[in-house]
Amino acid sequence: MLGAGSRAIGARTSRQPGRLSPSGSSASSTKTTGHSPDQGPPMRATEIAQRLAGDVERACLHLLRDGKRNGHEWICGDLDGSAGESLKVHLTGEKSGVWSDFATGESGDMIGLWMQTQNVDLPTACREAMDWLGIKQPKVEAPKRRFSKPAKEGVSSLPPQGAEWVRSVRKISDAAMAAYKLAFKKGALMFPYLRDGDLIAAKYRAIPEKKFWTDADCEPCLFGWQVIDPGQRRVILVEGEFDALAMWDYGMPALSVPFGGGDKGKQQWIDNEFDRLACFDEIVLALDSDAAGAQATEEIAKRLGRERVRVAVLPRKDANQCLIDGIPADEMRRAVDSARSLDPENLKSAADYADAVWAELSKTGPEAGIRLPWSGKAQSLVLRPGETSLWAGINGHGKSQVVGMIAVSAVKMGHRACIASLEFTPPKLLRRLHIQAIGRREPTEGQSRMLSQSWRDSLWVFDPGTKDKADTLIETMRYAVKRYGVELFVIDNLSKLGIKDDDYAGQQSFVDRLSDFSRTENTHVALVHHVRKTEKGESQLPEKGDIKGSGGIVDMVDTAVIVWRNKPKEADVRKAGRLTQDLIVRPDCMLGCVKQRNGDEEPFISLWFEWQTYRYFDRPPTLPEYADGSPSWHDQEAFT
Template identity: 40%
Template sequence: MSDITEVSRLLSSRAQSVAEYLLPRGKKDGAEWRVGSVDGEPGQSLGVHLSGHKAGVWAEFNSGEAGDLLDLWQQARRVSLSQALSEAREWLGIVRPEPYREPKKEYARPPKPNCSAPTSKVRDYLIEVRNIPAEVIAKFKIGEAGDDIIFPFLLPDGTLAMAKSRKAADGEKPKPTAANCEPVLFGWQAMPEMAREVVITEGEIDALSWSAYGIAALSVPYGGGGGAKQRWIESEFERMDRFEKIYIATDMDKEGEAAAVEIASRLGRHRCMRVKMPFKDANECLVNGLPVKDMLELLANAAHLDPEGLRRASDFTDKVMELFWPSHDGQVGYRTPYKKLGDKLLFRPAELTLWTGISGDGKSQILSDCMVDWIGQGSRVCLSSLEMHPAQSLKRMCKQTVGVDRPTEKAIRGALTWLDQGLLLYEKVGKSGVKGLLEIFSFARAKYGCDQFVIDSLMRLGVDQDDYTAQEKALFELVDWTLANSVHVHLVAHSRKGDKDRGVPETGDIKGAMEIGANAFNIIGVWRNRKQEDQVKAAASEEERATLNEKPGVILNVAKQRNGDFEGKIGLWFNQESYQYQSSHDRSDWNRRYLPRGEAA
């Protein structure tokens, strides 16, 4: 992904071309590009290194200014760092992958709080109890409303996205002043324009405390923890582009660690480092008198949150306990919507599931039915249906969401809005290479927190059906990416059986290399009983037809489940009206709905 580190590296690799583009009136002098100043007039004062390990480094000797080519881009073009990044990407020909359909959320802008600059209790509390300097209070535009501290969450352009208030007393918790506000970081109003390093904290006062040490800081809006608590990343993803180093200084507790892991995994482990503090948070460091040099040393000693290596068995105690005794708020994996399976089959993080069967037996349709239910369970799914246009996929999912064959315009809009909470679609029909597809998936994982990915199908990944070596390589790439990102990938792979009457596909029936099935964590076979369908159509009476319909028309075979105890077959009944599958022939039980009845009308 083309974050600031990658853009800076690419610019340095083309240092002479960049120098000529930004400063066309200069000239080459040995291993440097020489010009008078960042304004571009002829001269010798400013030099840009064109090769070697210093390629792209520049300095202007008259002013003392120096930096890399992104700094030079800002100075020469008179633009902000964010704008310089955007222009540099365009110049380099880097295009960000964007989903066809992304989750949308309508946010409300809060009314401006009725407050003023702190002059009494708020000012006394922040300065005397929390040791925050008056100039820092002013820089962050902190407000006072009686005994309440007002923390304004301002965007870089000055827009008020959110505000929080709390009593000026220890033990109080800040709360939003208005509902349904956009989750953004606190502190952009105090961010130096040229800053390329930032500290992320777990509270507004901690951001003020780092600033008191002269270090740029932003605070997360909703504290520690992972998952939904870090939804701010969606809103701030592009704005965080500008930072080469992100120091994560969340609290030194379990929730702070969970937040650090989530933030680093989505913003990039290569530029995120965990800060270990001698006290619970930055404000305790400030109150206890830690000097600036000690805080700078904490940053210097910050470590990358690299993937874990060898561990002791006891290090996994909590995770093993969770597998045996899941907490009510824990998410071991996502279920299918079929009651007969229940928790017997779970789609867990860091696993790949193969869905197989002959063409037309319903693999993609059952997966679509599951995706709707997964969204209802809280999953965020990214679908790459290389065999079907997104609009066609959404037509089917609308029926499965609403539960009727011909939904009204109101119901269609309601279904699409409901799907927005957890569905992205990659608009590409045809063949797609694994590398390009994983770039799209990485973006969806990083920005939107997608935790399940669907590829339909293996034959559309640009691998020849007879090239078993290439198929094996493609599977290895998918599995490696799945493990590295702790997500679940569903891959549709056709069965090699051509005889439609030969029964339910097993692990050895997948078309292609043997390694395809061997490297999958789960294998699910789908078989449609076409002979029974013909018998139903030919039934001489309603009684005979009803008797035949008591038998399932589809068999779902859990042929392999590496991390589960269940393997076996269940029957499914297809509901032609809703395109849903049910695990009972009793139609009174066919009432699975995701929209309130009023919205589904």
């Protein structure tokens, strides 16, 4: 589907930049969404066009300033706003925002009109229109990673023998090779990954043997942006560079993913291309028909939005094989045009779960989810995707330290996490996490900076601001799942979200929203909460009924854990004046699982605390290491 008004950008030179909006301010001075100039919009083009149509007369005055209203239409001479009546824009009814230039035959919607009058491409038009409309989107800010770029030295045009191999073996035309700018470097075929004419990355292939390699530390991105029409509303993604060239020969220019099929790590390019793809109304996935292609389809749809992803079933395994086998162009176009939509995640046939049900019935290996960083009974407590857990305890009993250690361990195991600490500033929070991860109370600057770099693409923090914390938090979490694929969220804690302590209904409603969020986004949310004061004081492990708020909070979460600090042991140590063997073997902390909806056990876990590093361990130290009464032992294998 091409965008309305698809005349080539740059064909008209009479653009009037910085024209005044109806308010008198320059259009280049409108509100900012917080996106840098090179970032695409986080809304689809058609959605933005609909927003413009909702304020169509003011938009027409902004875009076609020299036009005028005539009944139910805005009229002017042409897209440059000249005098006349050839161009008309509907101002009312179902066709509000639809325009036609009867002199040229061009027509389209409001975002197409923005493109033509401002002489810009689709992503730029969407950004400018969002700014003008005052639309803002929540973002999880991550430090920009520095990437290398391929060296241009030694790059040459494709030699005759290389071009002949591509033509004869892959059946690719010279026109496709030219469009995708295939080149030659150091005796290998070079696929240049270009963006706005700049060489971002490159992939190389030996000829004739099937051996691939890439330049180190280049930005993961899509191959073929230069062939995509700037006004296009639909984009096709394929699984290999030759597949992209084949689609070009079929008359359907396409982009290729850089790392082939597979999920998660193979699709990390989404981190860098998310905003550029956001403006497209439809993303057609014409990936390989194998298990890796299915995994890629699921991950891409989850990250980019299922509502606009379509899946094409090609006549052969991939597009290039279709070309080699002589599949006609009309058959390929039918396959793409009939690409199926992905049903909503909450509407599935029972038959769709046949494999998953049998996997549950015949399960022998570990189930999916994040494991706790301790052995023994702790391994039966799993933070599963699609679930919410509650971590409750008395003030000062180590709730934040425990969930912090779990989050750091999850990152170490390859998961992506985001922590919303509403009690500590990000630097204070990260200080404690650095001490836990490094295992030293006073790490060196080198250790700290190295750890920060290692967390660049795996750990994020949420800076809440002061207003609407609950709403802003959930919006930002949803963005973080789509943008970065975050698998674990920690919210510390419920009482800091601006919901009054006696507003049980408000607390329950928020936890219900968290549960819906975790299920919808297939991620895990760990919520820290308090327990109420009881006659037992701090000398006994609290019970499920001691958790603050209504019982509905515990009912809604999937897992509930009580964190208890062994104050009686501490009192006995002070009374004895030293640590004895019988005191050492008593745990410093207990994790009491009082609910695990989808687990076979509700374990009680004994932990020993190392105060210098804020770490918890699953077994006590030996007596000599505690001889002076100051715990200072380390077990690097237990955590790092």
